[in-house]
Amino acid sequence: MELFLHPESPGEKLLLMVIAIAIFVAVTGAILGLLSLPKRAPRWLTPLGFLAPAVVAVCFGLVYPAAVTVGNSFKDRTGQEFVGLDNYAQAFTEGQFLIVLRNSVLWVVLVPLLATAMGLLYAALVDRTRFEKTAKTLMFLPMAISMVGASIIWKFVYDNKVGLLSQAYVWVASLFGQEVTAPQWLMNAPANTAFLIVVMVWIQAGFAMTVLSAAIKAIPDEINEAALLDGLSQWQLFRTITIPMIRPSIVVVLTTVAMTSLKAFDVVRTMTGGNFDTSVIANEFYTQSFTNQNKGMGAALAVLLFVIIIPVIVYNVRQLRKSEEVRR
Amino acid sequence: MSTAKSTPRERRLTRVERRLIASKNRLSSPWASGIALVIAMLWTVPTIGLLVTSFRGNRRQITSSGWWEALAPANWGSFSLVNYETALGAQNKLGDYFTNSLVVTLPSVLIPITLALLAAYAFAWTEFRGRNILFIAIFSLQVVPIQVTMIPLLTQYVNWGLEGTFWVLWLSHAMFGLPLAIFLLHNFMREIPRELIEAARVDGAGHVQVFLRVVMPLMTPAIASFAIFQFLWVWNDLLVALAFAGNTPEVAPLTARLSDMVGSRGSAWHLLSAGAFISMVVPVAVFLALQRFFVRGLLAGSVKG
Numbered sequence: 001m002e003l004f005l006h007p008e009s010p011g012e013k014l015l016l017m018v019i020a021i022a023i024f025v026a027v028t029g030a031i032l033g034l035l036s037l038p039k040r041a042p043r044w045l046t047p048l049g050f051l052a053p054a055v056v057a058v059c060f061g062l063v064y065p066a067a068v069t070v071g072n073s074f075k076d077r078t079g080q081e082f083v084g085l086d087n088y089a090q091a092f093t094e095g096q097f098l099i100v101l102r103n104s105v106l107w108v109v110l111v112p113l114l115a116t117a118m119g120l121l122y123a124a125l126v127d128r129t130r131f132e133k134t135a136k137t138l139m140f141l142p143m144a145i146s147m148v149g150a151s152i153i154w155k156f157v158y159d160n161k162v163g164l165l166s167q168a169y170v171w172v173a174s175l176f177g178q179e180v181t182a183p184q185w186l187m188n189a190p191a192n193t194a195f196l197i198v199v200m201v202w203i204q205a206g207f208a209m210t211v212l213s214a215a216i217k218a219i220p221d222e223i224n225e226a227a228l229l230d231g232l233s234q235w236q237l238f239r240t241i242t243i244p245m246i247r248p249s250i251v252v253v254l255t256t257v258a259m260t261s262l263k264a265f266d267v268v269r270t271m272t273g274g275n276f277d278t279s280v281i282a283n284e285f286y287t288q289s290f291t292n293q294n295k296g297m298g299a300a301l302a303v304l305l306f307v308i309i310i311p312v313i314v315y316n317v318r319q320l321r322k323s324e325e326v327r328r
Numbered sequence: 329m330s331t332a333k334s335t336p337r338e339r340r341l342t343r344v345e346r347r348l349i350a351s352k353n354r355l356s357s358p359w360a361s362g363i364a365l366v367i368a369m370l371w372t373v374p375t376i377g378l379l380v381t382s383f384r385g386n387r388r389q390i391t392s393s394g395w396w397e398a399l400a401p402a403n404w405g406s407f408s409l410v411n412y413e414t415a416l417g418a419q420n421k422l423g424d425y426f427t428n429s430l431v432v433t434l435p436s437v438l439i440p441i442t443l444a445l446l447a448a449y450a451f452a453w454t455e456f457r458g459r460n461i462l463f464i465a466i467f468s469l470q471v472v473p474i475q476v477t478m479i480p481l482l483t484q485y486v487n488w489g490l491e492g493t494f495w496v497l498w499l500s501h502a503m504f505g506l507p508l509a510i511f512l513l514h515n516f517m518r519e520i521p522r523e524l525i526e527a528a529r530v531d532g533a534g535h536v537q538v539f540l541r542v543v544m545p546l547m548t549p550a551i552a553s554f555a556i557f558q559f560l561w562v563w564n565d566l567l568v569a570l571a572f573a574g575n576t577p578e579v580a581p582l583t584a585r586l587s588d589m590v591g592s593r594g595s596a597w598h599l600l601s602a603g604a605f606i607s608m609v610v611p612v613a614v615f616l617a618l619q620r621f622f623v624r625g626l627l628a629g630s631v632k633g
Contacts, residue, residue, distance in 0.1 A: 005493050005495075006493065006578060007491040007494075008578065010423075010427040013427055013428065013431045013494070014427065014430075014431060014490070016431070016494060017430075017431045017434060017435060017494070017545050018609065020435050020494070020498065021435055021438060021496075022371075024435070024438070024439055024442070028442055032536050032539075032540070033536075035534075035535070035547065036534050036535075036536035036537065043455075043456075043458055045538075046450070046454055046534075046535045047454040047455075047456040047459075048448045048456075050447060050449055050450035050454070050535070050539075051446070051447050051450045051451075052612075053443045053444065053446065053447075053463070054443045054444060054447035054466075054506055054510060055447070055466075057443060057503045057506055058466060058469055058503060058506050058507060060503065061477065061481065061499070061500065061502075061503025061504065061506075061617075062472050062477055062503065062507070063469070064480070065477035065478075065479075065480035065481050065484075066472050066476045066477055068350065068479075068480035069476045069477065069480060072479065078601070089401075094346055095437060098625050118367065118382040121363070121367070122368075125360050125361075125364040125367070126364050129361075129364075135368055136365065137616075138368050138371055138372050139367070139368070139371045140619075141371075141375070141612065141615070142375075143560075143562065143615075144560060144608075144611045144612050144614075144615035144616075145607075145608045145611060145612065146563070146564030146565075146566070146583050146607060146611070147564065147566065147589075148562075148564070148583045148586050148587050148604075148607070149564055149583075149586070149604045149607055149608050151587075151590070152586065152590060152600050152604040153374045153375055153378045153601075153604065154374060155378070155590065155600075156374065156377055156378055156601070157374050157377065157397075157596070159456060159597075161391065161392065162390070162391060162392070162393060162394045162395065162597075163394075164373070164374070164377060164394065167394050173464075186575075200364060202370075202371065202374070205371070206371075207626070210623055210626055211626065211627065212622075214627050231631070234360075234544050252493065263473050263475070265566075265567065266566045266567070266587070268607075269566065269570075270566075270586075270587045270589060270590050270591075271590075273591055282473075286567070286570070286571075287474050287575070288630075289478065289479055290440075290570070290571065290574070293458065296477060298479060299479065301475075301491070302473065302476040302478070303476065303539065305441075305473045305475055305476070306471070306472065306473055306476050309371075309471060309473060309532070313471045314525070317485065
C-alpha cells in the first residue's frame, strides 16, 4: 500500500506509473471486451459504454466542483455562513482588490494587442524568405517552455545588477553622460506590471505568429499578384489586402490570447508573487484560496474569471467558424 | 487587373517559380530584414543569456557581472557543468523532481486521449438520443477555468485520503483535458469517410472492431496533435501542481519546485539557471520533433489555457 500511495525512490515512482498505466489499459480493455461480447446487445449499450467514462469524469471533475464553487462564493471564509454578495462587493470596492482588477484589465487588453501586433508583423516580414522556417521556430519556442521557465529567463533580464535591461539602461544613460544605477524594475508600481506583461507577450507572440502566418499563406497568390500589378506598394498591399483578408483570424488570436492572459497566474506567481501591486485575478484567487484560506473570496474570484470568460469564448467560437469558412 | 493576371505568359509559371519571384521581392527590402532580425533577437537573447549563465562555473561572478562578459574569449575557461551538478546533486535533487514531472505527465496524457477517443467515436459514429446536446454540453465545458474546480476537488481528495499523491494529479489532468480532447478528436474523426465505416459494419464488424481496426489507425496524426498539446500542457503546468501537490516534495513536478526556488532563494541564480534548462530540455525536444503535429492541432482551433 505504501508503494501505491507514497512511492519514495525514483524507481518506485516509475514502477507505480507503469502499474497505473497497466490498470488503466486493463480496465479499458475489459470495457471494450464486454461491449463486443453480446451478439444481440441493445443499441444503446455501445454508446453508453464508449461515453460513460468520459462523461463521469467531466461531471466529477468540472460540473460538480464548478457548481459547489458558485455556491461557496456566496459564503464566508470558512464556507459555513451565507453572506450573500459580500465577497463580490468586497472585490469591487476594497483598494487591494481594485488594484488586482486594474492589473487584470491591463493584462487582458495589452497582452493580446501587443502579442498579436508582434506576431503579425513578424509573420509578414519573414513570409516567403529563405529563413522562414528557422525564424518562425525562434519566436515559437517560448510556447514550448513553461511560463515558470520563461519567468526565470526574464527575472534575469530584469535583475538590477546583472540583467540585460539594467545594463542597457546604464549604457544608454552613459551615452547622455549620466552616471546611474538601474532601478529595481519589478518593485516599482505601476511600471512593474508593464514589465510582467512584456514577459507574457514574449510567451504568446509565437502562437499569434503561427496562426496569422497560416492565414496569410491562405490568401490566394492571384490576389496579391493582381494588387502588385495594380501598382500597390508592399505596405499598401499589407494594409489594404492582407489585413482585411485575415481579419477573422486576427480576432480569434486576440480573444484566445486574452483568455490565456486572464487565466494564467504563473508569471505573476513566479516573478513577484503578486507583491508590489502586481497581482491579477488568477493569482489573487490562488493567494486567497490557498495562502489566506479564505474560501469564500477565492470562490468569488474564480467565479469572476468564469463570468468574464464566457462572452469572450462565445464570441471566439463564432469567429472561429467564420475563419474556417474563409479558409475553405 | 484581371486581364493582366490571365495572360498566357503568367499562366505558364508554376507555383514554385512564382514563389521564387515573390521571395526575391521580399528579400530586397533591407528594412524588412533588419526589423525581422531585431525581433528575432528580442525573442532569443533572453534565453541565450540564461543558457550562458547556466554554464558559468564561477558562482560569485554570476551575481556580480552580466552573462555577456563570460562570452569574452579570455573568460571561456570558466565554463563548466558545475551548476548542473549542484542542481542535480544530493542537496537540491532536481533530478528527483524531473522524475516526478515524467511520472505525472505520461499517464496524464495517455488517459484523457484514450477516454476521449472512445467518447469521440460514440459522438461521431453511433446513434443515440440526445447526442448533439451532450456533445455541445461537453464542448462548452472548455469554458470552465480550472480555478473554479480546485477547492471542491481538493476537499474531495482529502476526504478520500489521496491528497498529495500521483493519483490525484493523474485524475485531475485527465479530467481537465477531456473537453478539448473530445472536441479535437471528434473533429478529426468526422473526416473519416462514412463509406469506410459502413463497409466494415456491413461486413459484420461490431463497433469495437471498427473502432480498433478501422478508426484508430487513421487517427494517428490527430492523436499526435493532441498528445503533444496535452504533454506540453501537463509538463509545463504550475497551477494544478501547486494546488494538489504543492506541499509534497515526493510528488511535486519541476515547475512547482522552480517556482518555489525563485521565491525563497531569489539569488541562487546558478541553481535556477541550470534548473530552468533541465525543465526545458524535454518539452523543447518534444516540440522540435513533433512541431508539424503541434501546428496542425493549433490551427484546428484547439487552444487551451
